[in-house]
Amino acid sequence: MNLPLAGGLFICEHCGAMITGERIKRKLKGGGVRVHDYYRCANNYPEDDHPSVRWRADDLEDAIIADLSKLKMPDEEVVEWFRSSLQSAFAEISDLQRNQRIALAKRQTELTNKNDRLLNAFLAGSIDEPTFNAKLAALRDELAQVEQSLGEAPSLDPADVRAALAVFEFSQKIPKIRRGSKMLEKRRILETLSLNRMLGDVSLVIEKRKPFDELAKRPEIQLSRGDTI
Numbered sequence: 083m084n085l086p087l088a089g090g091l092f093i094c095e096h097c098g099a100m101i102t103g104e105r106i107k108r109k110l111k112g113g114g115v116r117v118h119d120y121y122r123c124a125n126n127y128p129e130d131d132h133p134s135v136r137w138r139a140d141d142l143e144d145a146i147i148a149d150l151s152k153l154k155m156p157d158e159e160v161v162e163w164f165r166s167s168l169q170s171a172f173a174e175i176s177d178l179q180r181n182q183r184i185a186l187a188k189r190q191t192e193l194t195n196k197n198d199r200l201l202n203a204f205l206a207g208s209i210d211e212p213t214f215n216a217k218l219a220a221l222r223d224e225l226a227q228v229e230q231s232l233g234e235a236p237s238l239d240p241a242d243v244r245a246a247l248a249v250f251e252f253s254q255k256i257p258k259i260r261r262g263s264k265m266l267e268k269r270r271i272l273e274t275l276s277l278n279r280m281l282g283d284v285s286l287v288i289e290k291r292k293p294f295d296e297l298a299k300r301p302e303i304q305l306s307r308g309d310t311i
């Protein structure tokens with residue numbers, strides 16, 4: 083069964099099993115078939131105290147839309163403020179990462195030059211072989227560390243920045259999106275903005291990533307408007 087919100091998007095709040103889709107077809111007396119879509123806990127052998135986790139597809143969609151609607155900003159001014167905060171936060175991160183890389187590259191050059199001077203000093207006979215070997219080993223250790231750090235230095239992928247901004251823009255339009263439309267797009271949105279999604283017998287929990295967790299706590303954001311994030 084392949085309903086758009088099934089397949090590991092949600093887990094059961096009670097047992098951690100995957101939420102799966104279920105399509106039930108009922109024959110109507112007057113001919114024809116009525117289709118009912120459900121989402122339920124996929125655990126076929128639940129503990130005795132496990133409540134029934136089974137949602138009508140329409141009800142789950144309504145709950146998701148209601149939850150995502152919390153991301154909607156009250157007015158265009160706040161939207162503009164959050165948008166520019168998001169952009170400057172990304173700019174700060176990439177500046178920091180660039181500076182780290184520049185510092186590491188500078189140290190790498192210094193160490194390489196030191197290495198050359200050491201070799202020249204040894205060839206000119208101004209230091210003995212044991213001293214040369216000890217200093218060379220120390221230099222090579224540090225150079226290896228710097229090269230490793232350079233290789234591991236994080237860099238912000240512009241595609242991630244674009245995705246985050248796109249999700250933000252989309253999140254502002256969510257309340258206008260009607261049930262049933264763009265279900266796959268909603269699935270992508272959910273995956274982008276949340277870490278964990280849990281379904282209980284009567285509750286839906288969507289744990290949002292930064293900075294969307296802050297967006298969902300909008301009243302606090304309004305209070306601290308003007309501060310930098």
Ligand SMILES: [Zn+2]
Nearest residue numbers: 094097123125
């Ligand atoms: Zn369960």
